[in-house]
Amino acid sequence: MTEKNPSQKTVSSRQNIRKWLLIISFLLIPVTIFYISPIVAMMGAGKGIVTSAILLYILLFVVSLVVARLWCGWLCPMGAWQEICSPIFKHTVADGWRNWIKYGVTVLLFAMLAFTFISAGGIHAVDPFFGTVNGISITSFQILMIVVIIFLIIFAAAFFTGRRGFCHVLCPIAGLMVAGRKIRNLIGWPALQLDTAAGHCIDCKKCSNECPMGLDVNGMVRQGDMENADCILCASCADACPKGAITYGWKKK
Numbered sequence: 001m002t003e004k005n006p007s008q009k010t011v012s013s014r015q016n017i018r019k020w021l022l023i024i025s026f027l028l029i030p031v032t033i034f035y036i037s038p039i040v041a042m043m044g045a046g047k048g049i050v051t052s053a054i055l056l057y058i059l060l061f062v063v064s065l066v067v068a069r070l071w072c073g074w075l076c077p078m079g080a081w082q083e084i085c086s087p088i089f090k091h092t093v094a095d096g097w098r099n100w101i102k103y104g105v106t107v108l109l110f111a112m113l114a115f116t117f118i119s120a121g122g123i124h125a126v127d128p129f130f131g132t133v134n135g136i137s138i139t140s141f142q143i144l145m146i147v148v149i150i151f152l153i154i155f156a157a158a159f160f161t162g163r164r165g166f167c168h169v170l171c172p173i174a175g176l177m178v179a180g181r182k183i184r185n186l187i188g189w190p191a192l193q194l195d196t197a198a199g200h201c202i203d204c205k206k207c208s209n210e211c212p213m214g215l216d217v218n219g220m221v222r223q224g225d226m227e228n229a230d231c232i233l234c235a236s237c238a239d240a241c242p243k244g245a246i247t248y249g250w251k252k253k
């Protein structure tokens, strides 16, 4: 008979909190989308203005030095949208070249931002509310349509490539957080991470089935290596494991 992980009750409430945070993040899109948008960041750069999106990217890089891609798993509205649609996406993103595209997108975005700032004569101002009306992002039908089209593209990315396909393949800021994690792994200071007691694993594959990124978590457990550039530290695998074979917490590398 399968033993119950004694902490499963607590951890399933952790997933409830995560899901609610993602739903709230999704519902707040009309307010927040300009604070995240690379398009608005580029528009600001064209006028030499540092917008909140750029401040957010700097913050996410700094934070990723200790929590990797936690933002993607718990707060990102684009991630939320893909998880809301996840019953439609049955397949997972295949390992390989597709997962590398996002690094090119990240480099391209930051090269374009640097070039645009230089063309504008440098940084003239910092305006966290750039483009908003009284702090609200979506204030016209035209903006609403642009946002709808962007979210349809995100849907299509996941539909054609697999679970959270946009996060795997196209997200322009994923590369920034992966870089932060790589630096931490190189130096080894304490950070949020997964760990495993592979001996407890019974190969039920619940962890892999629950992973919103569609990672082969069971394989990671078997290899004793839980580091994966596409892990968003959502803790779903740890919370699903009936044997407590996966732990989630602060650890030194």
Ligand code: SF4
Binding pocket: 194, 207, 210, 211, 212, 213, 214, 215, 217, 230, 231, 232, 233, 234, 235, 236, 237, 238
């Ligand atoms: S490996 Fe675990 S923590 Fe990482 S994304 Fe998958 S379910 Fe979430």
Ligand code: SF4
Binding pocket: 200, 201, 202, 203, 204, 205, 206, 207, 208, 217, 218, 221, 240, 241, 242, 243, 244, 245, 246
């Ligand atoms: S680590 Fe994954 S496959 Fe192994 S027992 Fe836990 S849920 Fe099942």
